Amino acid sequence: MELLAFGDTGWGDELFYATLMTIAVSITAMLIGFLFALIFTPLKLSKYKIFNFIGNFYTTVIRGVPELLVIYLFFFGGSGAIMFVASMFGYYEYIEINAFITGSLAIGIISGAYSTEVFRGAVQSIDKGQFEAAKVLGLSKFTQFYKIILPQVLRIAIPNLSNVWQITLKDTSLISVTGLVEIMRQSYIAAGSTRDPLFFYSFAAVLYLILTFLSMKLINRLEIRYSRGF
């Protein structure tokens, strides 16, 4: 137990901050994922074949390639790509991107592919009459979507989004390979310096279990909230 003490003698505070980091990366990645879903869901539902192709390409590639490979692409290719863009604006110094940003972006793109599929399924399962009724009422395009379609989409999507959240949360463990100090990385450091990997990795597993358990409870509440009237 003294291994988990807070302060200089134990790893308690380090692991606590690492847990916060995991939560922060997961939330950022999930939000980036929503952003991607917001772009690619309309593409997948579009009437035009070329947009469909772009949308399908994104979801198929990301869901068919291992997360770790995507992370390596961003980790090794991220700063190169940024420097290339910067060089077009006449900036030639070396740019190093923060591990947090690369990590959340990589996980966000992965999570976005799953979210896109969830939203596509949810929009498609909404009765066509709802769209027509909204149109007939003479609502603006924005109100149609925001007040009529979106609440219904959310109700259907939330159970599946909760799965996406669990996947995203677990995927963040993979960013430890880039050196960002989240739960896995901190356990790795602690295990290395105390020579007690069994304890620290098991403790990491417990931390993840607590996170998944708590988030499940929270999402269940959301589900109830959005199912009002059904």
Added chain:
Amino acid sequence: MDLELILNSLPKLLPAALVTLKLLISSLIIGLVIGLGFAILRLNKNIFINKFAYGYSYLFRGTPLLVQIFIIYYGLAQIEYLRSTFLWAIIKEPYWCAIIAFSLNTGAYTSEILRSAFQTIKVGVVEAGKSLGISNKIIFYKIQIPIAIRQSLPAYGNEIILMLKGTSLASTVTLMDLTGVAKYIISTTFKPIEVFIVAGSIYLFMTFCIHNLIKFLEKKYSFSN
């Protein structure tokens, strides 16, 4: 875009893809046995056996695969007692550790898939078997299992693809699978995009094959035939 690197890395990545396939197939086979075992335990009426099986699947589905591999590869080696038994020969090899971790992980997901498949079998089917005077054992093997397999095929197909992606984690315990070799080439050439295209295409090709195989099996075992 460096075409030469793409062509040069292909002969290095293809043998590595075989390692990935080997890992995938062995852990799927062991995982299926584990999954079937735990699915049967989940359907048991005894609350302790039931809770035990639920705990297993909760534990392995609630934690990242990376943690599981690390616990097995780095963690288990720490237990003095294990070192003196024959198990040590298995645990000291990263290859076997990866297979153990993958099998236990996919076993947990498979048990959930099979459990829900067993639960959706209509009571009438089992009753019909009983009224024909078929023994419980034969009802299970000849009626329930074939129906459950058909029911769980789509979900199991997804699980195979998830596992294919999961095998990439073997590279974190020094195994040179497809991702491991890809990372090695990236870190020596600093050309991530080219390597990603090649390795990604190999993965996508495998995903494509699995997807079509499952589709074919679904058609073959569909009820209408």
